[in-house]
Amino acid sequence: MDDKNNLNSALSEKAGISAPEIISATVVQNIQKFRKVQPSATSLVKGILSGNISDLSRAITLVESTNPEHLAKANEVINACLFHANKSVRIGITGVPGVGKSTFIESFGSHLTSLGKKVAVLAVDPSSTISHGSILGDKTRMEELVKDPNAYIRPSASGDTLGGVARKTRETITLCEACGFDTIIIETVGVGQSETAVHSMVDFFLLLKIAGAGDELQGIKRGIMEMADAIVINKADGDNIRKAKLAKTEFNRALHLFPAKKSGWTATTATCSSVTGDGIPEVWETISKFLQLTNDNNYFNNKRVEQNEYWLLETINERLKLNFYNNIEIQALLESTKKAVQKDKISPFAAAQILLEKYFK
Amino acid sequence: MDDKNNLNSALSEKAGISAPEIISATVVQNIQKFRKVQPSATSLVKGILSGNISDLSRAITLVESTNPEHLAKANEVINACLFHANKSVRIGITGVPGVGKSTFIESFGSHLTSLGKKVAVLAVDPSSTISHGSILGDKTRMEELVKDPNAYIRPSASGDTLGGVARKTRETITLCEACGFDTIIIETVGVGQSETAVHSMVDFFLLLKIAGAGDELQGIKRGIMEMADAIVINKADGDNIRKAKLAKTEFNRALHLFPAKKSGWTATTATCSSVTGDGIPEVWETISKFLQLTNDNNYFNNKRVEQNEYWLLETINERLKLNFYNNIEIQALLESTKKAVQKDKISPFAAAQILLEKYFK
CATH class of the missing domain: 3.40.50.300 (P-loop containing nucleotide triphosphate hydrolases)
Structure with missing residues (x-):
């Protein structure tokens, strides 16, 4: 507040190394706003369909993100692009x-x-x-x-x-x-x-x-x-x-x-x-x-349909496994079970049954 | 009851084609009992370890059964046999x-x-x-x-x-x-x-x-x-x-x-x-x-250990999939989802996500 008042005099000097007030707060806000505001999914789709490479790159970045919000937006863009x-x-x-x-x-x-x-x-x-x-x-x-x-x-x-x-x-x-x-x-x-x-x-x-x-x-x-x-x-x-x-x-x-x-x-x-x-x-x-x-x-089209189905099932199967093997209780039990199986103390099938019972319970 | 009384006379004739009473009920019971009483897991293991082929065959039949009781018994026998x-x-x-x-x-x-x-x-x-x-x-x-x-x-x-x-x-x-x-x-x-x-x-x-x-x-x-x-x-x-x-x-x-x-x-x-x-x-x-x-x-032993681990994980992965794909709600949704994927209405990955969310919920 004091600094602001001092600005009224052309002779006043800035104290220390704080940000030069000459840069208008509005401009800074605008830059920050511009940086933060990502184009909407609709705008990205429009850009992509018109051949805009920047929008394409932005959408790919969303696809590659691990942020769930980005992924949701990526899905929206992809589903709109699929038909094209x-x-x-x-x-x-x-x-x-x-x-x-x-x-x-x-x-x-x-x-x-x-x-x-x-x-x-x-x-x-x-x-x-x-x-x-x-x-x-x-x-x-x-x-x-x-x-x-x-x-x-x-x-x-x-x-x-x-x-x-x-x-x-x-x-x-x-x-x-x-x-x-x-x-x-x-x-x-x-x-x-x-x-x-x-x-x-x-x-x-x-x-x-x-x-x-x-x-x-x-x-x-x-x-x-x-x-x-x-x-x-x-x-x-x-x-x-x-x-x-x-x-x-x-x-x-x-x-x-x-x-x-x-x-x-x-x-x-x-x-x-x-x-x-x-x-x-x-x-x-x-x-x-x-x-x-x-x-x-017609092999070309049939194969693409098959490939889509493959990715659907592959994604499901991968996630089912991840969910099981990332389960903390299972991880602890799996280690000891593997050792028992290696030492022939339990058959691999009986061991699997124990782990699965625990998981599904 | 009447029939039983008639048996007292040597002249009486059996009516119709009912079972000949001359076969003693005790004998029948014994045969049925003999048939029903399966050897215990312990007795099967003992037989197998002594080289008894009938016990081996009986145990294999248990392994091949779909009856959960038989499978439990089979697991008991197998785990006891593993060491040998x-x-x-x-x-x-x-x-x-x-x-x-x-x-x-x-x-x-x-x-x-x-x-x-x-x-x-x-x-x-x-x-x-x-x-x-x-x-x-x-x-x-x-x-x-x-x-x-x-x-x-x-x-x-x-x-x-x-x-x-x-x-x-x-x-x-x-x-x-x-x-x-x-x-x-x-x-x-x-x-x-x-x-x-x-x-x-x-x-x-x-x-x-x-x-x-x-x-x-x-x-x-x-x-x-x-x-x-x-x-x-x-x-x-x-x-x-x-x-x-x-x-x-x-x-x-x-x-x-x-x-x-x-x-x-x-x-x-x-x-x-x-x-x-x-x-x-x-x-x-x-x-x-x-x-x-x-x-x-040492490849021989290492491979056997690896194989055991393979069967442990394979069994788990197969059961995880069975559990998902046999789920009635999933089955209904999967059919319509597959069609949508085939017609490029939704990406296979977005489709998988929908199915998985339903399953894990």
């Missing part, structure tokens, strides 16, 4: 570290935008919580695509469980599609169960490999080859071309080991170079053929 | 119909008993509920083994779920082991998820194949080859020997596609003939080598 989504192709890309996923996506994505497509690049990487984004975190590896106005790159959400990370990415797909992106690329690493999660949210699943120094097929994780709709051997340039072609033959042979796919599609093999661009257009041609086939035989 | 079980080798055998599983087990089992082993043959076949026992149901296909005093053959339990059938077989293993059987063979068919269930209860997993008319590897179900510790090509006799040897080479090549096993064991391939007996002793030699290796590196 779904008109896209979703492509999953997997491969172990070092296989050149980022450079491949850079090259492939740029090719797609040159064809007039709008490309969103997302990722499922549950390890990103620890490594702070091991994939897509370093956008500089996609320097062309990141500048492309028809491309949108969003690193993997973080989360404690694969289920949580996968949910966020799955919902981000819906938002991107509603925002007008017609080609969604979802990157994942060849670690853990993340391929299965990605496979359950895409239409086409691409396994990226490189030609190694001998036995190409060693170390391929259980089931990944069976999920692949195409195996593309990257880095087929320079001295590497011959080796890549040999690898292609070997993978082709290996693919015959697996039963025919429900889609009616026969998995293909190809080589490409993300550096020279050789083989990149052919990857899109392969995907186009796949889309033609699966649209004609 | 575990001293055995458990061998899983799978292969599609027509591959000759029964004749192989007949030949292999007889070889084992000739080595002084006591062999129990069990099965996991969830389809048996419908087909009334498609495997091991026809014991005549094992006519030698069925007469062998050192062999015990028990067809697959029936049940609504694989989990239920698997549980019954898993507990039957414990009973057989406590009864002195040191070699347990568990047969399953190459259908559904039953291989995974069997793989999770055995020490050694054997895939039985035959040489076909060309591409041997076609149609091998996802993951089965990766689970196999040995692939044995059956029916390698007469004109078939050459083809079987070629198939062996091809399988051997295919096995290299898979990553190294945690056990340190490299999966083997072999040919055999259940008719001539060629190659049958070698199958046991292979298993012996596996046992030597996995006992030395």
Whole structure:
């Protein structure tokens, strides 16, 4: 109050380092108000449907939040976007570290935008919580695509469980599609169960490999080859071309080991170079053929319906388990029960019965 | 009462077709009492531990029962047997119909008993509920083994779920082991998820194949080859020997596609003939080598501990789901929710949330 009175004299000096009163309280309030007022769900939906990238990013941030209020708002936005989504192709890309996923996506994505497509690049990487984004975190590896106005790159959400990370990415797909992106690329690493999660949210699943120094097929994780709709051997340039072609033959042979796919599609093999661009257009041609086939035989739509049901049931099953295993009484009992089972003092089935009786009581 | 009085005269005739009174009521009562009085759990355990096959069969019947009283008694018997079980080798055998599983087990089992082993043959076949026992149901296909005093053959339990059938077989293993059987063979068919269930209860997993008319590897179900510790090509006799040897080479090549096993064991391939007996002793030699290796590196015991934990958690997870999906209110809501999800009216995640809130409330 005293300070305020002193301001009446031009000779008065401010005491100490308190905030300069020259900044009007109204302006500060306005800035704070502006920062606090998040756009409403309706306004976000409107923005997303009109192709506004800022609104898209804001909505994705809500999806990734752990705040229940944000989640409720996210659900509102997603449910409003659902009807406008779904008109896209979703492509999953997997491969172990070092296989050149980022450079491949850079090259492939740029090719797609040159064809007039709008490309969103997302990722499922549950390890990103620890490594702070091991994939897509370093956008500089996609320097062309990141500048492309028809491309949108969003690193993997973080989360404690694969289920949580996968949910966020799955919902981000819906938002991107509603925002007008017609080609969604979802990157994942060849670690853990993340391929299965990605496979359950895409239409086409691409396994990226490189030609190694001998036995190409060693170390391929259980089931990944069976999920692949195409195996593309990257880095087929320079001295590497011959080796890549040999690898292609070997993978082709290996693919015959697996039963025919429900889609009616026969998995293909190809080589490409993300550096020279050789083989990149052919990857899109392969995907186009796949889309033609699966649209004609209706597999495409049936699979999407199945995938939605899968996520419904997966989410339920995961939450049922979380609720049980996070129960404090159960946790205490489970430890001692596990020990008894290990020492053959009680059968696993009798032990399960005891735990379940306690839980349901 | 009248009838009873009439009996006093030797000339009286029985009226109609009522039960002949000449059978003493006491005898009838005794028979009924004998039938009703099941041996106590303690008496069953005593019998099983002394190698009594009738008691073993009675206990297995309790395990297979759906009556809660029987199950409680079964748990009592199993928990008492646990400490005496575990001293055995458990061998899983799978292969599609027509591959000759029964004749192989007949030949292999007889070889084992000739080595002084006591062999129990069990099965996991969830389809048996419908087909009334498609495997091991026809014991005549094992006519030698069925007469062998050192062999015990028990067809697959029936049940609504694989989990239920698997549980019954898993507990039957414990009973057989406590009864002195040191070699347990568990047969399953190459259908559904039953291989995974069997793989999770055995020490050694054997895939039985035959040489076909060309591409041997076609149609091998996802993951089965990766689970196999040995692939044995059956029916390698007469004109078939050459083809079987070629198939062996091809399988051997295919096995290299898979990553190294945690056990340190490299999966083997072999040919055999259940008719001539060629190659049958070698199958046991292979298993012996596996046992030597996995006992030395302690994988054998570690795996059994892991398997017990697996069954503990599997049983819990299955029951959590059953409890949710069998809830009448949930069932009604789930149907309409699924439809809404299919029609993109609600996201699968938002839908799951609604169902879960209802369930936990």
